[in-house]
Amino acid sequence: MAKAIIVESLGKRFKRYHADRPNTIMAAVLGGFKRLKSVDVFWALRNISFAVEPGEMLGVIGSNGAGKSTLLHLVGGIGQLDEGSVEVHGKIGALLDLGASFHPDLTGRENAFVSASIGGLSRREVKRHLPEIINFAELESFIDNPIRTYSTGMKMRLAFAVAIHTNPSVLLIDEFLSVGDMRFQSKCLDKIRELQIGGCAVLFVSHNINQVKSLCDTVLWLKSGAIAAIGPAEDVTQQYAEYMRENAAESPTSERQTQVVPSSQSLAPQAKQGNFQSKDIVIESIRLIPGFEIESGQSMTLEIGYLPLKPIHNAHFGISISQSNGNICFDTHTAQANFKTGTLQEPGTIRLVIERLDLAGGQYFIDVGIYEATWSFMYDYYWHMHELIINSSASKKGILNPPLVWQKV
Amino acid sequence: MMQRKYRRRGRYRKKIFDKRVVSQRFDLLRELVGRDLKVMYKRSVLGIAWTLINPVLQLIVFVLVFKFVLSIDTPNYPSFVFTGLLVWNWFHTSLFQSAMAIVANRALIRQPNFPPAILPVSTVTTGWIHLIFAMPVLLGFLLLESTQIHPLFLFIIPLLMALQFILSTSLGYLLASLNVMFRDTQHTIGVILQLLFYLTGVFYEIKNVPEKYELLYNMNPMVHIIGAYRSILITGTLPSPTPLIIIAILSLILLPLGYTFFCNQSTRFVEEL
Numbered sequence: 001m002a003k004a005i006i007v008e009s010l011g012k013r014f015k016r017y018h019a020d021r022p023n024t025i026m027a028a029v030l031g032g033f034k035r036l037k038s039v040d041v042f043w044a045l046r047n048i049s050f051a052v053e054p055g056e057m058l059g060v061i062g063s064n065g066a067g068k069s070t071l072l073h074l075v076g077g078i079g080q081l082d083e084g085s086v087e088v089h090g091k092i093g094a095l096l097d098l099g100a101s102f103h104p105d106l107t108g109r110e111n112a113f114v115s116a117s118i119g120g121l122s123r124r125e126v127k128r129h130l131p132e133i134i135n136f137a138e139l140e141s142f143i144d145n146p147i148r149t150y151s152t153g154m155k156m157r158l159a160f161a162v163a164i165h166t167n168p169s170v171l172l173i174d175e176f177l178s179v180g181d182m183r184f185q186s187k188c189l190d191k192i193r194e195l196q197i198g199g200c201a202v203l204f205v206s207h208n209i210n211q212v213k214s215l216c217d218t219v220l221w222l223k224s225g226a227i228a229a230i231g232p233a234e235d236v237t238q239q240y241a242e243y244m245r246e247n248a249a250e251s252p253t254s255e256r257q258t259q260v261v262p263s264s265q266s267l268a269p270q271a272k273q274g275n276f277q278s279k280d281i282v283i284e285s286i287r288l289i290p291g292f293e294i295e296s297g298q299s300m301t302l303e304i305g306y307l308p309l310k311p312i313h314n315a316h317f318g319i320s321i322s323q324s325n326g327n328i329c330f331d332t333h334t335a336q337a338n339f340k341t342g343t344l345q346e347p348g349t350i351r352l353v354i355e356r357l358d359l360a361g362g363q364y365f366i367d368v369g370i371y372e373a374t375w376s377f378m379y380d381y382y383w384h385m386h387e388l389i390i391n392s393s394a395s396k397k398g399i400l401n402p403p404l405v406w407q408k409v
Numbered sequence: 410m411m412q413r414k415y416r417r418r419g420r421y422r423k424k425i426f427d428k429r430v431v432s433q434r435f436d437l438l439r440e441l442v443g444r445d446l447k448v449m450y451k452r453s454v455l456g457i458a459w460t461l462i463n464p465v466l467q468l469i470v471f472v473l474v475f476k477f478v479l480s481i482d483t484p485n486y487p488s489f490v491f492t493g494l495l496v497w498n499w500f501h502t503s504l505f506q507s508a509m510a511i512v513a514n515r516a517l518i519r520q521p522n523f524p525p526a527i528l529p530v531s532t533v534t535t536g537w538i539h540l541i542f543a544m545p546v547l548l549g550f551l552l553l554e555s556t557q558i559h560p561l562f563l564f565i566i567p568l569l570m571a572l573q574f575i576l577s578t579s580l581g582y583l584l585a586s587l588n589v590m591f592r593d594t595q596h597t598i599g600v601i602l603q604l605l606f607y608l609t610g611v612f613y614e615i616k617n618v619p620e621k622y623e624l625l626y627n628m629n630p631m632v633h634i635i636g637a638y639r640s641i642l643i644t645g646t647l648p649s650p651t652p653l654i655i656i657a658i659l660s661l662i663l664l665p666l667g668y669t670f671f672c673n674q675s676t677r678f679v680e681e682l
Contacts, residue, residue: 014680076521079680092521100516103444105451110444117440120522122433146451172521 004089004170004201005052005075011083012045012070012225044070045225046083054090054169057202059216059233061209061240063247066222068205072096072172075203090201091120093168099159104148108139111147112162119166129165136191137161138184157184164191171195171202189215213237245383281308281315281344281379283368286386296361296392296401302352304368312344314373319352321364321388329359329399333371360401361392434527441531442538460539461546464494471612483614485554485643491547492642493611496635499540500577501602503533507581508588508595511675518679525675526668529581533574540570547642557645565641565648572653573634576660582667586674609635630656 045067052058060068073079075086076094101118102111112133116126134143137157147155171192192215196202206212212219212233219236221228228243229236285305294300302319318333332352334341341350365384372379392401450456471490475481483489510528511518518525551558588594609631610618618626626632633656637648 073519073679078519078521078676080676094521096521097516097519101520103448105448106444110447114440114444117433117437118517118520118523120433121436122429123436123439126436 002089003051003087004054004056005050005058005203006087007051007075007084008049008086009084010045010048010071010074010081010086011043012067012074012079013041013082014044015041043225045074045222048084048222048227050220050227050230052170052201052203054199054201055196056218057196057204057216059212059219059237060203060205060222061207061212061219061237062222062228063244065224067225068222069096069174071222072174072203072205075170076172088170090169091167093119093163093166093171093200095160095163095171095173097174098163099155102147102155102159105146107146108143108150108154108158109134112143112158115159115162116166119163121166125167133158133161133165136165136187153181153184160188164188164195168195169200171200173202173204173206175206209237209241279380280310281306281312281370283370283380283382283385284347286366286368286382288366288386288388292387293389293391294357296390296394297356297358297403300354300357302354302366304350304352305347306344306350306370307347308344312379313342315341315344315379316371316373316375317341317350317352318369318371320367321359322367322384323362323364323399324384327399328367329364356403357390358400358402359390360398361390361394364388364390434524437524438527438531438534441527442534445531445535446538457542460542464491464498464543465546467494475612481613485556488547488550488554488556488643489614489639490612491550492638493609493635495540495543495547496573496638497606497609497611497631499536500573500631500634501606502536502539503529503577504580504584505595505598505602506532506536507577508584508598510581510585511589511671511678512585512592512595515679518675526582526671529578529585529671533577533581536577537570537574551642556643558642559645562641562645562647566638569634569637569641569653572657572660575664576630576634576656579660579663579667582671583663586667586670589674589678605629605631611635627652630659 048071050058060071062068070079073096074081075088076092076096077086077088101115103114106114109130112130113126116129116133117123121129134140137154137160139154139158142150142154147158150158173192192202204212204216216233218231219233219240220230221236221240229239283304284307285303287303287305289301289303290298304317304319316333316335318331320328320331322328334350364387366386366388367381367383368385369381370379371377394401446457449459453459455462468487468491471494472487475490476486507529510532511525514525514528517523517528584594584598608626609629610626615626615632615636630652633648633652637653640646640648
């Protein structure tokens with residue numbers, strides 16, 4: 001059977017405009033029309049080619065701003081291509097901007113009706129599918145209340161139920177799994193699977209690598225608007241995970257307004273310019289005292305063993321504690337405490353004593369980095385270098401577990 | 410099976426007159442208009458009656474001022490003003506609301522199957538339905554004042570409505586597109602429409618206008634359209650066809666232009682992140 005989606009050397013260009021581009025008629029007349037022109041262009045996507053067969057699910061992964069959503073919208077016919085072509089055979093169903101078109105004052109039923117019409121169903125079809133939609137969204141007792149009384153989860157459930165019941169033969173999904181609770185999510189996944197088995201081609205954008213790996217046959221990895229890799233889900237997600245691990249330093253350092261260039265050595269060796277992870281000094285070991293499993297509120301000492309390969313003046317040592325999903329709970333570095341390391345020539349140890357570690361119970365990880373004195377690059381960095389288990393008798397929800405007292409006054 | 414193909418510049422070949430697509434578009438239009446109407450009366454006590462109360466209140470003001478204070482001598486003045494008000498209000502709301510069609514409906518335009526060009530059409534249709542709702546009241550006025558209404562000429566009314574529909578839609582397309590580039594369009598259009606209201610002769614007769622301004626008045630399409638309604642409903646004469654034919658031709662030229670402009674601008678608008 002023919003392909004459901006064929007994308008050929010697609011290119012999408014965005015224009016950047018003058019910061020003071022006039023946006024009122026008055027300003028345009030006064031300032032002359034010349035500043036209406038764009039100052040430069042950049043390619044959001046370029047040379048993208050792939051095809052999806054009916055019944056196939058293609059995952060699209062990539063970091064923020066890589067062009068995933070733009071690609072999805074272009075396949076959906078939203079926006080103009082600047083190069084190449086997109087061919088879509090069959091009716092498009094979209095899980096994009098779920099629920100954004102709902103009107104707060106109308107009831108769930110009325111909104112479902114409008115949404116389904118927008119999704120391409122005829123009046124008769126909507127009438128036929130409506131009970132099914134309401135049933136799927138589990139909103140039987142609320143369906144005649146105005147949408148403004150709905151919780152976010154309820155709105156999402158309704159929007160998803162409508163989108164999934166428009167009989168699409170091509171389904172575009174953008175990060176939908178914020179929909180409802182775990183049970184509803186798995187119900188959605190089952191429904192998507194069902195459509196897929198029935199011959200629906202699915203294009204699935206997600207940040208969740210595990211999900212992509214388990215759902216998709218093929219995965220497309222976008223990196224700054226170009227295809228970094230496309231192939232079997234297992235291989236591509238693994239490459240991507242490795243790349244992300246090496247780039248993990250990007251987020252904490254960018255918060256410090258520094259210019260640490262992310263490493264990407266294993267994937268693009270030609271890009272390595274010695275400007276990052278120079279390895280002039282390397283992290284050799286990390287020791288957690290009393291151990292990697294402590295009670296919440298206990299003190300902890302971290303010892304970083306380092307090995308300078310040449311004399312280093314005033315390096316900064318940074319330590320952060322993060323969760324398995326990458327959330328950083330705590331981040332500190334020597335410069336913050338005005339601690340000067342002096343000249344490092346011999347192998348040695350840097351010690352950080354945390355008097356109380358008031359984290360909630362759970363699993364955490366220690367990230368360690370050594371940075372150049374002006375923060376312009378990093379010498380060495382390890383993401384999730386060591387596991388840290390915090391035991392707590394208190395609730396495992398949240399991140400903090402400070403000492404506290406309840407009082408009645 | 411439907412097939413879509415986007416080429417460079419995003420055009421896609423599709424059977425425009427595919428029966429299924431056309432009937433689906435009609436259903437969609439119906440839903441959008443229904444939504445607008447429902448939203449309008451959802452949270453008000455008087456509900457849909459507002460579509461009548463508004464012009465009736467305006468009518469009372471004009472009759473009080475011009476009939477009793479300034480003693481204007483236009484025959485059948487209430488019918489005269491009410492006809493003008495209803496037709497003008499349709500034009501006014503169509504243009505004013507169409508101006509926001511793209512900017513206010515980003516979420517809809519970002520849905521893959523949604524045809525953005527339907528938005529001004531649905532706005533104009535909603536206004537037209539309000540006009541239809543008000544028709545019985547207008548008819549009541551006409552009968553009460555026993556105007557020279559000519560039953561044979563009534564068949565022209567749907568033609569006039571179609572003409573105004575096309576004119577409003579094409580202007581709506583242009584305004585909505587302009588509003589994407591210049592956000593003050595929607596404020597400016599309110600003032601311009603207010604000005605036009607006074608220059609269209611909604612509450613006075615154009616024949617009382619000094620001759621040197623006549624050309625200016627003749628360039629306003631709404632003068633002719635409202636005039637045509639009045640000659641059918643009040644004086645029972647056939648409206649002069651020439652200006653109406655010119656308006657029809659101009660509207661039909663404007664429509665594809667506005668449509669193209671609208672499609673380009675709405676595409677550009679949803680691309681901006």
